[in-house]
Amino acid sequence: MSLAKLPKLPSIRDLIRVYNLRAKQQLSQNFLMDKNITDKIVQLAGLELENSLCVEVGPGPGLLTRSILDRGAKNVVAVEKDPRFVPTLEQLQEASKGRFGIILGDMLEIDHGEIVQRGLSLESNADTQIEAFEHVHLLGNLPFSVATPLLIQWLHLLAAKQGIFASPGVTMSLMFQKEVGLRIVAPASNTERGRLSVVAQSICDVFKIYGVPSSSFVPRPKVDGMVVQLRPLAKPLLKSSLSTLEHVARFSFMKRRKMLARIFKDWDPKHIALLEECEIDPTLRPQDVTTEKFCDLAHLIEQRGIQLPQ
DSSP states (O other), X not given: OOTTSOOOOOOHHHHHHHTTOOOOGGXXXXXXXXXXXXXXXXXXXXXXXXXXXXXXXXXXXXXXHHHHHHTTOSOEEEEESOGGGHHHHHHHHHHTTSOEEEEESOTTXXXXXXXXXXXXXXXXXXXXXXXXXXXXXXXXXXXXXXXXXXXXXXXXXXXXXXGGGGSSEEEEXXXXXXXXXXXXXXXXXXXXXXXXXXXXXXXXXXXXXXXEOGGGEESOOSSOEEEEEEEEOSSOSOOSOHHHHHHHHHXXXXXXXXXXXXXXXXXXXXXXXXXXXXXXXXXXXXXXXXXXXXXXXXXXXXXXXXXXXX
């Protein structure tokens, strides 16, 4: 049997029925049930298969995990918060021939060192001398309610080169509700543009890789899903701390319909000069300012120790 393909397993629908796995509304759980879709997501994610670690966040019953393993990934670690899914994931672990490990925990709180060590200790690495992974690919059908806090945390870790984001080759392919996905990828002068656009694009190349209709999820959510890929920029636009940039973007987009001149005048008229120093047209609205110019502005504000309104 080929290492790249899993043996025949019970369907996800059957496992959900046998283990009585109902999606919990308080955890914003929505299961993907069509393997054609999860296979397509993994194909478009462009996984590096050699000397790489795939980290899946919130695998649930494990359909996306199956697609990752069927693609030929040799080192896969899933972080799952809900213990109800452990039996289905353990079946998958047994069928994976040592390529798949499970960590029960909250991705917002877990020690990333534990994730890496779990990957290095997989049976698939028993005959290798790998001490660190060259590539790390983070994937997940994220619960819509925590998707944005997770992404913000990961962007801060990426900017600081900490945790799994210390790897020289990190890629994120993540499912968001469509509205959030459109905000992440929105360029300047796009009506969807906001704080998340600026923060993500300051250190990553971001783009949509797949759209998933709401009918593909169980239970069916009110909104469609969208898979976004984020790849670190070789030369990040960020010049300040990410926290400062995030604060500048949040402050600016709080009054997104107003011109920057009005926003900064309401704050303190003398600070309109900051826009001029960064060669930002004060008649623009926040959505029309490029990420590069936001980074220039955040750098200047941080450099001068200016405190923005909370």
